[in-house]
Amino acid sequence: QVQLIESGGGVVQAGGSLRLSCAASGGTFSQSTMAWFRQAPGKEREFVAAMWRGTGRTYYADSVKDRFTISRDNGKNMMYLQMAMLKPEDTALYSCAVGSRLIMSSMRRDTAYDYWGRGTQVTVSS
Numbered sequence: 001q002v003q004l005i006e007s008g009g010g011v012v013q014a015g016g017s018l019r020l021s022c023a024a025s026g027g028t029f030s031q032s033t034m035a036w037f038r039q040a041p042g043k044e045r046e047f048v049a050a051m052w053r054g055t056g057r058t059y060y061a062d063s064v065k066d067r068f069t070i071s072r073d074n075g076k077n078m079m080y081l082q083m084a085m086l087k088p089e090d091t092a093l094y095s096c097a098v099g100s101r102l103i104m105s106s107m108r109r110d111t112a113y114d115y116w117g118r119g120t121q122v123t124v125s126s
Contacts, residue, residue: 002026002115004096009120012086020081020120022096030074032100036081037110038092038122047108048094049081059107064090086124095119 008020020036035050049060049070058070069082079096097113106112 002098004098004115004117006094006096006117006120009094009122011123011125014086014088014124014126016086016124017082017084018086018122020083020094020096020122022079022081022117024077024079024096024098027098029077029098032098033102033107033113034070034072034079035097035099035107035113036070036079036094037097038090038094039119040089040092043092045095045110047110050107051079052104052107053100061108083122086122088124088126091122091124093119093121 003025005023012018031053033053036048037045038048039045047061048064049068051058051070051072067085072079096117098115099113102112
């Protein structure tokens with residue numbers, strides 16, 4: 001059974017940094033697309049970043065481009081999200097997701113992913 005567990009969230013001041021981790025188990029993920037999404041209170045879940053299966057090419061939401069970096073370690077079944085220059089509007093529950101069959105045009109839609117973690121809370125104070 002596939003399991004995703006996020007860690008690394010916390011409270012940080014605006015301008016600070018955090019590194020989120022996602023530990024995957026119960027499968028082989030090297031050929032899967034892995035992504036981070038976030039959901040703020042009262043808002044819909046939104047795409048943050050993804051690493052495409054096979055090529056490892058990365059994609060980002062415009063709101064986090066040049067501030068966040070997604071990476072993965074296939075040997076350890078781990079995925080990371082390095083977040084810098086954090087803003088109060090980055091406050092949200094961050095979740096990792098895995099999808100093995102999604103197509104490129106669906107990459108930014110949460111419905112395209114097969115497995116999800118429960119999330120880790122990131123709070124950025126002003």
